[in-house]
Amino acid sequence: MSEFHVIPGAVIKDILERQAHNMVARIEQVYLQHHDGQTLNPDSYFLRFPQQPANRIIALPASLEGEDPVAGIKWISSFPGNVAQQKPRASAVVILNDRETGYPYACLEGAQISAVRTAASAVSGAYWLNGQSRKAGSVGFIGAGVIARNIARMLAVEGWEIAQAIVHDFDDASALALKGFVENADLCTARTGSLKDALAADLVIFATTAGEPYVAPPVTFRAGQVVLNISLRDIAPQLLLAANNLCDDVEHCMKANTSPHLAEQLTGSRAFMNGTLAGLIRGEVQLDPNKPSIFSPFGLGVLDLALSKYVVDTALAESRAVAIDSFFGETLRWN
Structure with missing residues (x-):
């Protein structure tokens, strides 16, 4: 409950590239879990800016149930004007929460997660729609x-x-x-x-x-x-x-x-x-x-959470997650 880790973008990139051949299968597994009612995936919430109608930031809360549960949220922005400055359009973070205590325990750079899950979803769709x-x-x-x-x-x-x-x-x-x-x-x-x-x-x-x-x-x-x-x-x-x-x-x-x-x-x-x-x-x-x-595909937040949890578990197992000391100000209700 008192441990909080940040997964650097370079570590995420390495894990996703090494495990690229498993991504479509992982996404399909989560699709089937969602189909079977083993997920919670509320509506996405769009934060829009009246003076900047092309820009938005979207909150995607979700929870994956079953044997390896996790809850969390993806907070992803889309600012198309970034492209003119040679910057990626989208940026994001993912926060994972422990299902027993509700405490957040990891933060990840989320744009790479989002891009890979989008690609895996697309290629899965191509395969099944293509007979x-x-x-x-x-x-x-x-x-x-x-x-x-x-x-x-x-x-x-x-x-x-x-x-x-x-x-x-x-x-x-x-x-x-x-x-x-x-x-x-x-x-x-x-x-x-x-x-x-x-x-x-x-x-x-x-x-x-x-x-x-x-x-x-x-x-x-x-x-x-x-x-x-x-x-x-x-x-x-x-x-x-x-x-x-x-x-x-x-x-x-x-x-x-x-x-x-x-x-x-x-x-x-x-x-x-x-x-x-x-x-x-x-x-x-x-x-x-x-x-x-x-x-x-509208894009289910639970897909991002599933890939994020896999990345966090892998990073922890490889001792490549960065622990943030004293992230929580209090770890006991009464000292």
């Missing part, structure tokens, strides 16, 4: 930032066989950087291209900071095409209505004007949703092969 196949003729990256880079790395780690990547970004330098990263990671050959080029790929990955849809009719997705709607707000609701639709948690996804939320508002119903990725993994959800399939 449990790790093959695609082409992949289109729309948005060439940190999240796209992590997804590209995870595709390579998971052994995907892809012939070509098409990278589209408003910023030419970012597009060229991701193109080079894809090729250096030995994922596939890559080129930069237009939005139309990227949208034509077999596997389409949206990883942008878009606040409202810009991919709208007459644009269509074709049967069998797999679309990862990671940034959640790029796709007009009409396109979702003509597709198979999966998310991580239906209730969570229907808020904050995500594409599924807009589709619900347009139709007054959630009937267009097929279900969750966990339901597909369990065989409880069927996809129509004559439609494209869109995965829209």
Whole structure:
């Protein structure tokens, strides 16, 4: 109860890279635990700034139940203007709490955790929506930032066989950087291209900071095409209505004007949703092969907590966590 540790960012990076091949499996395990009611995952809370509408800080509290319980919160900011200063858009911390006492016992730099869990979630979705196949003729990256880079790395780690990547970004330098990263990671050959080029790929990955849809009719997705709607707000609701639709948690996804939320508002119903990725993994959800399939993961805080606890446990076992002496002012109720 009286011990508090900070896990340095360099240690987190090393652990995540060494264990990259286990990340998708870990995320899928937590998805199934969530599906089985072994998590607590309240709504995210958005702190917005009226004078800076593009900026937000989000609180994601959660608890993982079962044999290895943990509670905590991710506090993550998104300031798109950082990119112009060559800084990452997102920054975050994760706090873990002991389930017996409620005391916080660890603090981690959270942006790396968030990026890896997002990538693992995306690549898991790609595999299951693609008929449990790790093959695609082409992949289109729309948005060439940190999240796209992590997804590209995870595709390579998971052994995907892809012939070509098409990278589209408003910023030419970012597009060229991701193109080079894809090729250096030995994922596939890559080129930069237009939005139309990227949208034509077999596997389409949206990883942008878009606040409202810009991919709208007459644009269509074709049967069998797999679309990862990671940034959640790029796709007009009409396109979702003509597709198979999966998310991580239906209730969570229907808020904050995500594409599924807009589709619900347009139709007054959630009937267009097929279900969750966990339901597909369990065989409880069927996809129509004559439609494209869109995965829209809202991002569950419990995923961040599960990866964070794994990182903390590993760092403690390797004596790489930094103990903060006298972090708690009082450790006894009465001295």
